[in-house]
Amino acid sequence: MLKISDINVYYGNIHALKGVSLDINQGEIVTLIGANGAGKSTLLKTISGLLKPKNGEIAFENEHVAGKVAQAIVKRGISQVPEGRRVFANMSVEENLELGAYLRKDKKGIKEDFEKVYQLFPRLYERRKQLSGTLSGGEQQMLAMGRALMARPRLLLLDEPSMGLAPLLVKTIFNIIAEINKTGTTILLVEQNANMALSIADRAYVIETGKIVAAGTAEELSQSDQIRAAYLGGH
Amino acid sequence: MTAKTPLLKVENAGIRFGGLKAVSDVNVELKQGELVGLIGPNGAGKTTFFNLLTGVYVPTEGSISLAGEKLNGQAPYKINQKGISRTFQNIRLFGDLSVLDNVKVAYHSLAKHSILSSIFRLPSHFSGEKEMEEKAIEFLKIFKLDGVMHEMAKNLPYGQQRRLEIARALAANPKLLLLDEPAAGMNPQETDELMNLISLIRERFDLTILLIEHDMLLVMGVCERIYVLDHGQLIAEGTPEQIRNNPKVIEAYLGEEVS
Amino acid sequence: GCNSSSTSSSNGGESDKGGTIKIGANLELSGGVASYGQSIKEGIDLALEEINKDGIDGKKIELVPFDNKSEAPEAISGATKLISQDKVVAIIGSATSGNTKAQIEIAQSNKIPLLTPSGTAEDVTFKDGKLNDYVFRTCFIDPFQGTVAANFAFKDLKAKTAAIILDSASDYSKGLAASFKETFTKQGGKIVKEEAFVAKDTDFRAQLTNIKGAHPDFVYVPAYYEEVGLIIKQGRELGIDVTMMGGEGWDSPKLVELAGKDALNNTFITNSYSPADNDPKVQEFVKAFKAKYKDKTPDAFNALGYDSAYFIADAIKRAGSSDSTKIQKALAETNGLELVTGKLKLDKNHNPIKSAVILEFKDGEQTFKSKVDPE
Amino acid sequence: MNSLKKAKGFWSTMAVVVIFSVVTQFLINGGTLNSFYVNALFSIGINIILAASLHLIIGITGQFSIGHAGFLAVGAYASAIVTMKLGLPFPVAIIAAGLAAAIAGLIIGIPTLRLRGDYLAIATLGFGEIVRIVFLNFDYVGGASGMTVSHLTTWPWLIACVAITIVVIVNFTNSTHGRACISIRENEIAADAMGINTTFYKVMAFVIGAFFAGVAGALHAHNFYIIQPTNFGFLKSFDILILVVIGGLGSMSGSVIAAILLTIISTFLSNYPEVRMVIYSLVLIVMMLFRPQGLMGTKEITSFLKIGKSAKGGVHHDGKNTTA
Amino acid sequence: MEQFIQQLVNGISLGSIYALIALGYTMVYGIVKLINFAHGDVFMVGAFIGFYSITILDLGFFPALLISMAACALFGVLIERIAYKPLRNATRIAALITAIGVSLFIEYGTIYIRGAQPEAYPNGIVPLKSLEIFGVKISGQSILILAVSLFLMIVLQFIVHKTKIGKAMRAVSHDMDAAKLMGINVNNTISATFAIGSALAGAAGVVFGMYYTKIEPLMGIIPGLKAFVAAVLGGIGIIPGAMAGGLLLGVIEALVSATGGSLWRDAVAFIVLILILIFRPAGLFGKNVREKV
Numbered sequence A: 001m002l003k004i005s006d007i008n009v010y011y012g013n014i015h016a017l018k019g020v021s022l023d024i025n026q027g028e029i030v031t032l033i034g035a036n037g038a039g040k041s042t043l044l045k046t047i048s049g050l051l052k053p054k055n056g057e058i059a060f061e062n063e064h065v066a067g068k069v070a071q072a073i074v075k076r077g078i079s080q081v082p083e084g085r086r087v088f089a090n091m092s093v094e095e096n097l098e099l100g101a102y103l104r105k106d107k108k109g110i111k112e113d114f115e116k117v118y119q120l121f122p123r124l125y126e127r128r129k130q131l132s133g134t135l136s137g138g139e140q141q142m143l144a145m146g147r148a149l150m151a152r153p154r155l156l157l158l159d160e161p162s163m164g165l166a167p168l169l170v171k172t173i174f175n176i177i178a179e180i181n182k183t184g185t186t187i188l189l190v191e192q193n194a195n196m197a198l199s200i201a202d203r204a205y206v207i208e209t210g211k212i213v214a215a216g217t218a219e220e221l222s223q224s225d226q227i228r229a230a231y232l233g234g235h
Numbered sequence B: 001m002t003a004k005t006p007l008l009k010v011e012n013a014g015i016r017f018g019g020l021k022a023v024s025d026v027n028v029e030l031k032q033g034e035l036v037g038l039i040g041p042n043g044a045g046k047t048t049f050f051n052l053l054t055g056v057y058v059p060t061e062g063s064i065s066l067a068g069e070k071l072n073g074q075a076p077y078k079i080n081q082k083g084i085s086r087t088f089q090n091i092r093l094f095g096d097l098s099v100l101d102n103v104k105v106a107y108h109s110l111a112k113h114s115i116l117s118s119i120f121r122l123p124s125h126f127s128g129e130k131e132m133e134e135k136a137i138e139f140l141k142i143f144k145l146d147g148v149m150h151e152m153a154k155n156l157p158y159g160q161q162r163r164l165e166i167a168r169a170l171a172a173n174p175k176l177l178l179l180d181e182p183a184a185g186m187n188p189q190e191t192d193e194l195m196n197l198i199s200l201i202r203e204r205f206d207l208t209i210l211l212i213e214h215d216m217l218l219v220m221g222v223c224e225r226i227y228v229l230d231h232g233q234l235i236a237e238g239t240p241e242q243i244r245n246n247p248k249v250i251e252a253y254l255g256e257e258v259s
Numbered sequence C: 001g002c003n004s005s006s007t008s009s010s011n012g013g014e015s016d017k018g019g020t021i022k023i024g025a026n027l028e029l030s031g032g033v034a035s036y037g038q039s040i041k042e043g044i045d046l047a048l049e050e051i052n053k054d055g056i057d058g059k060k061i062e063l064v065p066f067d068n069k070s071e072a073p074e075a076i077s078g079a080t081k082l083i084s085q086d087k088v089v090a091i092i093g094s095a096t097s098g099n100t101k102a103q104i105e106i107a108q109s110n111k112i113p114l115l116t117p118s119g120t121a122e123d124v125t126f127k128d129g130k131l132n133d134y135v136f137r138t139c140f141i142d143p144f145q146g147t148v149a150a151n152f153a154f155k156d157l158k159a160k161t162a163a164i165i166l167d168s169a170s171d172y173s174k175g176l177a178a179s180f181k182e183t184f185t186k187q188g189g190k191i192v193k194e195e196a197f198v199a200k201d202t203d204f205r206a207q208l209t210n211i212k213g214a215h216p217d218f219v220y221v222p223a224y225y226e227e228v229g230l231i232i233k234q235g236r237e238l239g240i241d242v243t244m245m246g247g248e249g250w251d252s253p254k255l256v257e258l259a260g261k262d263a264l265n266n267t268f269i270t271n272s273y274s275p276a277d278n279d280p281k282v283q284e285f286v287k288a289f290k291a292k293y294k295d296k297t298p299d300a301f302n303a304l305g306y307d308s309a310y311f312i313a314d315a316i317k318r319a320g321s322s323d324s325t326k327i328q329k330a331l332a333e334t335n336g337l338e339l340v341t342g343k344l345k346l347d348k349n350h351n352p353i354k355s356a357v358i359l360e361f362k363d364g365e366q367t368f369k370s371k372v373d374p375e
Numbered sequence D: 001m002n003s004l005k006k007a008k009g010f011w012s013t014m015a016v017v018v019i020f021s022v023v024t025q026f027l028i029n030g031g032t033l034n035s036f037y038v039n040a041l042f043s044i045g046i047n048i049i050l051a052a053s054l055h056l057i058i059g060i061t062g063q064f065s066i067g068h069a070g071f072l073a074v075g076a077y078a079s080a081i082v083t084m085k086l087g088l089p090f091p092v093a094i095i096a097a098g099l100a101a102a103i104a105g106l107i108i109g110i111p112t113l114r115l116r117g118d119y120l121a122i123a124t125l126g127f128g129e130i131v132r133i134v135f136l137n138f139d140y141v142g143g144a145s146g147m148t149v150s151h152l153t154t155w156p157w158l159i160a161c162v163a164i165t166i167v168v169i170v171n172f173t174n175s176t177h178g179r180a181c182i183s184i185r186e187n188e189i190a191a192d193a194m195g196i197n198t199t200f201y202k203v204m205a206f207v208i209g210a211f212f213a214g215v216a217g218a219l220h221a222h223n224f225y226i227i228q229p230t231n232f233g234f235l236k237s238f239d240i241l242i243l244v245v246i247g248g249l250g251s252m253s254g255s256v257i258a259a260i261l262l263t264i265i266s267t268f269l270s271n272y273p274e275v276r277m278v279i280y281s282l283v284l285i286v287m288m289l290f291r292p293q294g295l296m297g298t299k300e301i302t303s304f305l306k307i308g309k310s311a312k313g314g315v316h317h318d319g320k321n322t323t324a
Numbered sequence E: 001m002e003q004f005i006q007q008l009v010n011g012i013s014l015g016s017i018y019a020l021i022a023l024g025y026t027m028v029y030g031i032v033k034l035i036n037f038a039h040g041d042v043f044m045v046g047a048f049i050g051f052y053s054i055t056i057l058d059l060g061f062f063p064a065l066l067i068s069m070a071a072c073a074l075f076g077v078l079i080e081r082i083a084y085k086p087l088r089n090a091t092r093i094a095a096l097i098t099a100i101g102v103s104l105f106i107e108y109g110t111i112y113i114r115g116a117q118p119e120a121y122p123n124g125i126v127p128l129k130s131l132e133i134f135g136v137k138i139s140g141q142s143i144l145i146l147a148v149s150l151f152l153m154i155v156l157q158f159i160v161h162k163t164k165i166g167k168a169m170r171a172v173s174h175d176m177d178a179a180k181l182m183g184i185n186v187n188n189t190i191s192a193t194f195a196i197g198s199a200l201a202g203a204a205g206v207v208f209g210m211y212y213t214k215i216e217p218l219m220g221i222i223p224g225l226k227a228f229v230a231a232v233l234g235g236i237g238i239i240p241g242a243m244a245g246g247l248l249l250g251v252i253e254a255l256v257s258a259t260g261g262s263l264w265r266d267a268v269a270f271i272v273l274i275l276i277l278i279f280r281p282a283g284l285f286g287k288n289v290r291e292k293v
């Protein structure tokens, strides 16, 4: 579904992604793990069109999207839940969700999706008139996911959805991710919390200082000693 | 201080934001040298509680005292000078200052040279600055940051920024150190290192530490006691063992099983 | 814009070489009162074009313009530049008394004549009992016009009470108002209201409402046309129907457009020049000006700029030299020079003695009312 | 960093300044420099003081102040009163000007305790306008027509004031007190939490900055023969602000270089009065488009010459404190 | 009493003009976070375009108003694309300096092209009678201006809060990257903001010309500054705030002038501004949200 081949991304002089290649198949959950500053967010931003790769190819459903502007990419069915939630703090929950469906014209479909999102996150329904800036961290994360779902994406990019969340909420969020996946949405999940991520993913990639250093099924990787030592902690 | 008076005593403290009681009726006591955890769901009021302790917000009810001295209504910088120092949940370094200068800023209130002595470059300026520099480098060494001391803080990788925040907080020579999610955004490996560091500085500086964290491995691993906040109120207090098995905490925060 | 044909030069050669004589123009070409400076420059450019047709004893006058941005510090650096860099033999400028005063010390110490076309404050040429011998002006000084207006209001219009609205940022306006007030009260009239505004204001309704409340027989408005136009328009709208009067600052075709013909009825001005004047000298000027500037009718600043250039040219001619001290002497001795703004003679304080005319606006046209000679 | 080395650098800089000023004085006396250039030189000096003093407030402390002309005005009028009305000597006038402006700085420092960003900007702008209007209505100093002032600003006075301003501000900046100010700019909440008395340092920055703007006012008044309220409007404040930003926010040498460069450009453009302002505005726009961080960015000239230590400069790119 | 009411009426008329300019100001300001100092100059350009439409093209008031609004919208977009867009990631203070540069450029560009002399709007383009109630004169024009500003305020408030483009504007204003991820075209949204804001400035220019007659190249400076003050007074980015701020400023000025303090007028206005800000640091309508720590 998504095929990334040999992309290089720079921030000025900083070479953030060095020849990264990666594939995602329809219906999968793929996770990308790596330390701080490895380039995970950079990769997601590049897929979404917020950053332009210097070279290399990104193909989404066999169409070239590398270097296209974000809105064109969103339109093709890729949505991102950005790192740190980035909800529109000065707008209500409802308005945030409306903006998620910004490019869509089908009023009926939008209405359906509103209901779907509220079903997935009943909390959001309770708070639909509240300014999103005043939500708690977990609620904001739910909103960010709901907002991305409003675009009816076929590929959902999640950037550290568990960051800063209470253990209970982390579990909830991961359950929801699995649920979203079941409804047919393909997922690329970036996580620090590698244990959790590997537990729900089909396949995984490991990224280190801008390079993919390992890839395989989730199971394979969680068994690898090297990976365990570096990312899964000594416990 | 006598063994009787706790270092920090918070009685019935609370604050409202409009209609919202973000923190209410909280009682906390920390003894000299303790390492205590503060946990609770998102939005429970943990950070807000830190803000009350450090004077960022003025409590609308209750009282806070450090070593017997009341702190309510004092300006944040005064509270810092009296001995409470903190880190922030969302990192707040002085981005365009060097790592070394970040630490020196925190050491500022301990410096003795006046503005005039600096303007006229009197001897006290040079000796004062020299002392600051030596002290600051000492702190950075503990945190293994001396190698990057001339880098601008904003250019550090995330993990080092977190450590620098702690180093900076320590440079203000606090009696009580407040850490707000120091392990956020760290992978398990880095979290391990952080745990060791926290234990180390407690020993070395004879500190009392209050720590907010969502990483249960860390909290349960280092804390002697834990307070649990939910909806602005304390719902539990006890040893890690007690907390782990407290049904209220499990329901509100932990979920069924914890590793 | 500024259809200046002359260009500046900074090579600082001697003025005599190549048969040109350099004079500077230190004017407000940008900034707050740019419109005055630009009008003056248009007048100067036209005059120099005419003068340079034959030249002065074969020499042409070259104008070196300088933009003082309507600021005194800039005016000073302008005067310094014109004198030390461009080596001009005399300076025309500036439009306002303040910017002119800023240059006095430089002009005096360098012995370069400084001629302001429109700086009317008394102490420009004569201050603290001392004559600034290198400083001259082409325009009236303030007191004379105010006196003429007061006499006219009290004696001819039989006004017993008067109100004044003045521009407190302008020496010119304050000077006129002061002399009007003095004469009017001396005659037995009463000033029932004094209001002030600051140049560039656009809304005068608050002050005018106060004036209306005082029910004066007569309103004196010693200010420049840009504000006067609005004052008259807004005053009439608020129902102030009595006679209004002002000085040559009113004189611009723009005034009629701003105030509107109807509102302008029952208003008078004292002036030394009027484009409607049948004097052939004036008509010739108006014709030439219109030809050069796309049919624009010249206003008082245009005329004063034009006259200032002739004033200096005449002095250079009589001095028979481009030596600044000689030009200064010739300027001081000017007597009976025929200019657009009247016959020019200087008194001992370097102030022009010109007769004033009183004009009345009728349906937007200036009509001659009477002529007053200075005592 | 050893202090001896620093002191050496300091004295050698001073020596350069003294030699430069003596040579220039000879050139002036000898008439090699005609008075037009001398005038430009004086303007440059005054602008350097203004830029340096505003640099302390905006560049270092991060307080977005756009009423600097107000302090300039206070200094100009105070000094003019001292020399012209009271007949006291010029040095007294310079000090009086600085003190009067510093008091004004103290007053305007007070709203800064509550206002941030744009709200502070508009309050300082308002303050500048209030000062101007007060002088406009104050007949003792000539009201709108202003005050005539004798020419007392001489080259030695000017160069001495410029040198003192730079030394004091640089010394202040490169000390724990300067770092305290920078920490306020970088993150006020964190600075407060780290024990910095933010109120004190914000007001202090205003007071010191205003003091030197006042000194510049004294030099200005006694250089230009006349002072009028119209010379101190908000556009003048913008002119000073432009120097600081074009130089590079947070860079002292940038402010100085910008003051020199822009004054020269402006002087040069006076040869082309018709297009002067059009070109000047284009220069501004183009400079900002191509170097939005200013000429020097956040660096100091010393970091190129490797004299002192690295720059103290820099302003947050999300611009929380120095918001425009 | 009669005089007092007359002064109040004077103040409200003056204030509606400030409000009209402030509306566009505050909108651009609220969304792009840029103090667009050139706004006052777009207002001036609008006044001139209206003037030439009326005198040269011989159009009536309303066609002239529309032409001016359209032209200014285009002009505003052009300014944004050329001068501000490249600075989107720079400090806001850099953008402010550019805005000052643009402002000077428009002012002196206009002077270079047509000179500094003023122009007078023809009288009676809008034949409105003035009312007289108990001796208080209310000109028809001032009622028209007040009505126009109120109407535009409501329209603007509706656009920003209820329409899709308005929501996109607010999203862009809060977080540009997140807005891009929603599929919002940030460039077009910002252009739309400038177009609407500048069209309002253009409208204000024509209305100003009609009401005050005199227009000149530097006419935008003071009203621009006053409108900025009004916008801040009401709370940056808050549309009804700009309206209230403008009216308040106008009334203060009129009352100060009426009590004989016309020379202190601006000083009093600024003192009131500073006092209000001290007690309400985010303006009259602004919520003083403290940064969450």
Ligand SMILES: Nc1ncnc2c1ncn2[C@@H]1O[C@H](COP(=O)(O)OP(=O)(O)OP(=O)(O)O)[C@@H](O)[C@H]1O
Binding pocket: A011, A014, A016, A034, A035, A036, A037, A038, A039, A040, A041, A042, A043, A083, A192, B157, B158, B185
């Ligand atoms: N805007 C930027 N300018 C310059 N460098 C950047 C920028 N954003 C990221 N980088 C650098 O690019 C590299 C990759 O960063 P990225 O944010 O992709 O890491 P990450 O894997 O998402 O880390 P984290 O776990 O902290 O989110 C890092 O070295 C980072 O410092």
Ligand SMILES: Nc1ncnc2c1ncn2[C@@H]1O[C@H](COP(=O)(O)OP(=O)(O)OP(=O)(O)O)[C@@H](O)[C@H]1O
Binding pocket: A133, A134, A135, A136, A137, A138, A164, B017, B020, B022, B040, B041, B042, B043, B044, B045, B046, B047, B048, B049, B089, E290, E291, E292, E293
């Ligand atoms: N300045 C403020 N104004 C209004 N509400 C606030 C403010 N600060 C905090 N709150 C509210 O108080 C509650 C507690 O917030 P707080 O940040 O203390 O939570 P927390 O326990 O630290 O959560 P997390 O674990 O997500 O950091 C939240 O509902 C928050 O929205």
Ligand SMILES: [Mg+2]
Binding pocket: A040, A041, A042, A083, A159
């Ligand atoms: Mg990341």
Ligand SMILES: [Mg+2]
Binding pocket: B046, B047, B048, B089
């Ligand atoms: Mg928190």
